[in-house]
Amino acid sequence: xxxxxxxxxxDSYEGQEVNITCSHNNIATNDYITWYQQFPSQGPRFIIQxxxxxVTNEVASLFIPADRKSSTLSxxxxxxxxxxxxxxxxxxxxxxxxxWGAGTKLIIKP
Amino acid sequence: DSGVTQTPKHLITATGQRVTLRxxxxxxxxxxxxxxxxxxxxLQFLIQYYNGExxxxxxxxxxxxxxxxxxxxSELNLSxxxxxxxxxxxxxxxxxxxxxxxxxxxxxTRLTVL
Numbered sequence: 001x002x003x004x005x006x007x008x009x010x011d012s013y014e015g016q017e018v019n020i021t022c023s024h025n026n027i028a029t030n031d032y033i034t035w036y037q038q039f040p041s042q043g044p045r046f047i048i049q050x051x052x053x054x055v056t057n058e059v060a061s062l063f064i065p066a067d068r069k070s071s072t073l074s075x076x077x078x079x080x081x082x083x084x085x086x087x088x089x090x091x092x093x094x095x096x097x098x099x100w101g102a103g104t105k106l107i108i109k110p
Numbered sequence: 111d112s113g114v115t116q117t118p119k120h121l122i123t124a125t126g127q128r129v130t131l132r133x134x135x136x137x138x139x140x141x142x143x144x145x146x147x148x149x150x151x152x153l154q155f156l157i158q159y160y161n162g163e164x165x166x167x168x169x170x171x172x173x174x175x176x177x178x179x180x181x182x183x184s185e186l187n188l189s190x191x192x193x194x195x196x197x198x199x200x201x202x203x204x205x206x207x208x209x210x211x212x213x214x215x216x217x218x219t220r221l222t223v224l
Contacts, residue, residue, distance in 0.1 A: 032211070043112065043200045043215025044153070087152070098143070098168060100153040 003027075004088045009105040018075045020104050022088030025069050030092040033064060033071045038085045038103070047086075048073070083108045113137065114216035116201050122222045128189040131219045135182055135203030141165070142184040143202040143213065144176055153200070159184055188221070196223045 005023040012018045024033070032051050036044035048055055050062040050071070061074040075082055085103040113136035123129055135142050144156040155168035159178035170176075173191075178184040188195060198220050202213040 034211075036213075041198065041218070041220070043114075043202065043218055044213075045112075045215070046210075046212045049210045049212070098155040098158065098166060100145075100155070102152045 003090045003099060004101050006086075006088050006101060006104045008102065009107070011107050011109060012078055013109050014079055015077055018078050018082070018106065018108075020073045020075075020086055020088075020106065021070055022073070022090075023070050024088070024090045027068050027090055028092065031068075031090050032092065033062065033068075034089045035060070035062065035073045036087045036089070038087065044087060078106075078108050080108050080110065082106065112214040112216060114201060114203055114214050116199075116216035116219050118219060119217065120220050120222075122224065123191060124224055125191055125193060127191050127223075128187065129191065129221065131186040131188070131199050131201075131221075133184045133186070133201030133216060135184070135201075136205070136214055139203035139205050139214070140182065141204045142178055142182070143204070144170075144184070144186050145200040145202065146197050147200060147218075148194075148197045156186070191223045193223050196221055 032049055034049040035047040037047050038044040048057055048060045048062045050064050052064050055062045063072045085105050087103040115134045117132045140161045143158045145153045147153050156170040157176050158166040162178050173189050176186045198218045200215050200218045202215045204213045
């Protein structure tokens with residue numbers, strides 16, 4: 001049973017900032033939040049991981065409020081190549097990455 | 111390139127047959143995970159091995175089995191194949207890098223059962 005809830009699909013346009021929110025009401029104290037990206041017929045690829053507040057890397061930012069019951073993946077200035085499925089996972093250590101939800105299908109339009 | 115290799119890339123077989131999928135993890139990674147992804151579906155975790163031993167089991171059918179060998183490569187055996195077994199099968203290995211726990215996925219094996 002997936003521990004996360006995220007929108008099934010989203011649309012946006014090139015050059016826009018895209019925010020995908022994930023709900024995880026039952027997050028445990030030791031749980032981390034991780035996002036993966038998957039292109040058709042390819043394996044998922046790690047994007048970002050965080051525990052609280054804000055994490056930023058070269059491709060995305062992850063915002064986690066104080067209660068940690070949700071998180072938001074932010075993709076700045078998206079391009080057509082960001083069209084993919086994005087998965088939010090919650091858990092501690094290695095076990096959490098065993099339960100994958102349906103993901104959010106992001107479509108970027110020109 | 112994730113560093114995880116899977117063979118073969120494509121496999122076409124008939125119902126009732128048996129196939130073996132192979133995975134080599136990234137150098138140094140001890141864990142191997144197997145996932146099944148049917149068309150337009152999410153990833154279904156099948157099984158995890160750590161340094162040769164089964165660590166966790168998901169929704170793996172009794173017709174499916176896996177093992178991890180001393181050189182850490184893994185094989186997933188699928189027998190008595192049914193049409194519904196047609197899917198992409200991914201293997202992943204994992205590591206903790208700079209405090210982040212990450213899975214690295216292979217390119218997958220596309221299995222078609224006719």
